[in-house]
Amino acid sequence: MTTTSSAAHFDRQYQTHLKHLKLKGLQPKTIEAYSRAIRRIGDYFDHQIDALTEAQLTDYFTDLITSHSWTTVKLDLYGLKFYTTHVLHKPWVAPGLIKPPKSQRLPDIVTVDEAKRLFAATRVVSYRVFYFTLYSLGLRLGEGLRLQVGDIDAARGRVHIRDAKGNRDRFVPLPHATHTLLRNFWQVHRNPVLLFPSRLGGLKTAATATTPMDAGGVQTTLHKVVVSCGLKKRLRRTACATAMPPT
Numbered sequence: 001m002t003t004t005s006s007a008a009h010f011d012r013q014y015q016t017h018l019k020h021l022k023l024k025g026l027q028p029k030t031i032e033a034y035s036r037a038i039r040r041i042g043d044y045f046d047h048q049i050d051a052l053t054e055a056q057l058t059d060y061f062t063d064l065i066t067s068h069s070w071t072t073v074k075l076d077l078y079g080l081k082f083y084t085t086h087v088l089h090k091p092w093v094a095p096g097l098i099k100p101p102k103s104q105r106l107p108d109i110v111t112v113d114e115a116k117r118l119f120a121a122t123r124v125v126s127y128r129v130f131y132f133t134l135y136s137l138g139l140r141l142g143e144g145l146r147l148q149v150g151d152i153d154a155a156r157g158r159v160h161i162r163d164a165k166g167n168r169d170r171f172v173p174l175p176h177a178t179h180t181l182l183r184n185f186w187q188v189h190r191n192p193v194l195l196f197p198s199r200l201g202g203l204k205t206a207a208t209a210t211t212p213m214d215a216g217g218v219q220t221t222l223h224k225v226v227v228s229c230g231l232k233k234r235l236r237r238t239a240c241a242t243a244m245p246p247t
Contacts, residue, residue, distance in 0.1 A: 010047035013087055014038055020086040027167060029142075037079025049083075054094045061098060070100040110135065110231075117229045126213065127221050129185045130196055136178040140165070141219070145212040147195040149186065154179055 017038055021031045041049055044060055052060075057080075065073050081092050110118070115135050122128040134144045143161050151160040157179075158171045182195060189206035191197040197209035199217065 007047050010042050010049070013050070013083075014042070017083050017087050021082070024086070025167075027163070033075040034079035034082055037076040038083055040076060041080055049080075050088055052093070054097070057094045057097060073098060074100060114229075114231055118225055118231070121225050121229050122221070124199075124221065125185070125188070126196065126199055127218065127225075129181055130213065130218060131222065131225075132181060133178060133195075136175050137161075137172050139172070141215060145196060145215060145218070148193055149191070149195060150193075152179070152182060152195070 014035075018031075018035060021034055026034070038049070041060065044063075045052065045056070061073060061077070064076060077098050084090050084092055119128055119132055122131060130144060133139070133147070134141070137144075137159060139147075139161065143164055146162060147159070151162065152174065153160065154174065157174050159174050161170050161172055164170055186195065189197055189203065191207050191209055194209060194212055196213045197206045198211045199206075199213055201209070
């Protein structure tokens with residue numbers, strides 16, 4: 001049973017964990033995943049996780065895999081290893097404990113004709129422009145949402161993609177059709193920073209929005225459009241990340 005002192009100690013250790021995650025320069029998604037891991041493990045062991053044995057870890061991860069994906073299992077493992085190393089300053093007690101099954105899945109490729117159907121079926125202008133931009137530039141969902149006005153280099157015909165996978169920046173070609181569409185779209189909302197400002201509050205607040213469109217709304221709408229188009233392909237977090245030939 002959790003005592004007040006053990007819960008208080010866990011909270012202090014958890015805050016230290018958060019500080020180290022930020023100091024190590026990890027991506028926001030990784031910070032959230034590793035933080036969530038410690039919260040989940042803390043709940044499982046009544047907030048007493050500073051001296052877990054290999055047997056306890058074996059029980060925990062055995063139970064976890066029955067209710068969660070291998071991705072979650074791996075993230076909890078990495079989060080706990082980070083906590084053990086940087087908060088407890090102890091060696092990891094269970095090397096080689098988890099070995100997820102190896103699998104290699106090829107992505108479902110969206111053809112140009114299918115993409116055109118998807119764009120035509122998307123009634124909300126901001127989503128339609130966003131999906132076209134992802135497809136034409138070959139971007140991941142998060143990369144598209146983070147796009148800013150200053151990232152568009154029309155003179156050189158390229159787009160600066162920041163904080164991409166692996167915490168790296170890169171440049172991608174800017175098709176003329178994409179540039180024209182983005183320019184026209186910006187003239188509607190005129191946000192000085194964001195290319196895809198939050199839809200919360202509608203057009204009236206778009207120019208002053210400080211956050212981009214909600215990722216959940218983008219994905220939910222995409223799945224609805226895919227169903228309405230009759231497409232049988234699975235579009236995951238990368239959305240339409242398959243480059244379309246420049247036009």
